[in-house]
Amino acid sequence: DAEITQSPRHKITETGRQVTLACHQTWNHNNMFWYRQDLGHGLRLIHYSYGVQDTNKGEVSDGYSVSRSNTEDLPLTLESAASSQTSVYFCASSDKLLAATYNEQFFGPGTRLTVL
Amino acid sequence: GDSVTQMEGPVTLSEEAFLTINCTYTATGYPSLFWYVQYPGEGLQLLLKATKADDKGSNKGFEATYRKETTSFHLEKGSVQVSDSAVYFCALSESNTGNQFYFGTGTSLTVIP
Numbered sequence: 001d002a003e004i005t006q007s008p009r010h011k012i013t014e015t016g017r018q019v020t021l022a023c024h025q026t027w028n029h030n031n032m033f034w035y036r037q038d039l040g041h042g043l044r045l046i047h048y049s050y051g052v053q054d055t056n057k058g059e060v061s062d063g064y065s066v067s068r069s070n071t072e073d074l075p076l077t078l079e080s081a082a083s084s085q086t087s088v089y090f091c092a093s094s095d096k097l098l099a100a101t102y103n104e105q106f107f108g109p110g111t112r113l114t115v116l
Numbered sequence: 117g118d119s120v121t122q123m124e125g126p127v128t129l130s131e132e133a134f135l136t137i138n139c140t141y142t143a144t145g146y147p148s149l150f151w152y153v154q155y156p157g158e159g160l161q162l163l164l165k166a167t168k169a170d171d172k173g174s175n176k177g178f179e180a181t182y183r184k185e186t187t188s189f190h191l192e193k194g195s196v197q198v199s200d201s202a203v204y205f206c207a208l209s210e211s212n213t214g215n216q217f218y219f220g221t222g223t224s225l226t227v228i229p
Contacts, residue, residue: 042219048216092160105162109159
């Protein structure tokens with residue numbers, strides 16, 4: 001069955017370290033998204049991609065970067081982790097843009113990141 | 117810009133009670149509307165959706181009607197079960213913002229036996 005996976009599921013790191021969170025989907029979806037989930041804020045969009053070599057900034061992109069070298073993967077990198085980036089991170093994917101606005105997004109299980 | 121506002125939680129109900137979670141939206145065009153559910157320790161799952169005014173989405177006993185005149189998409193269920201305990205997110209997506217999703221802050225529901 002097609003799925004979307006994230007790794008690691010839990011990560012503890014120190015302030016200033018570089019951290020990369022992996023996201024891999026086997027749906028063959030063009031669109032991929034990264035969100036962070038914080039109490040009182042719901043889900044906020046960090047970065048997104050509509051295809052290979054395409055990346056775009058979302059609402060809360062400062063301190064994060066992504067790259068899309070193939071259809072299946074969109075890794076999220078925290079260049080220099082900060083305590084404010086302690087959060088739960090979700091990756092999502094959806095089918096190509098042209099198929100209309102109602103395409104649902106499929107979510108991964110999440111990565112809980114703690115920055116000490 | 118686009119946004120979604122949903123009622124504050126947490127909500128605690130007894131089993132078989134009626135559930136309403138309010139959701140209103142602001143959009144520049146003609147969005148599609150969604151309810152997602154997040155069970156403890158899991159990612160979000162689509163619960164139901166509606167793509168145009170007056171559409172009713174339904175799934176697992178939950179319903180929501182797309183009301184353009186009141187810009188609302190309230191989630192209802194006639195008789196909740198303990199297994200419905202989760203966090204519920206209202207969301208919208210529209211083509212003139214690149215089909216990005218805008219989520220509400222989530223409403224936590226706990227159903228007690």
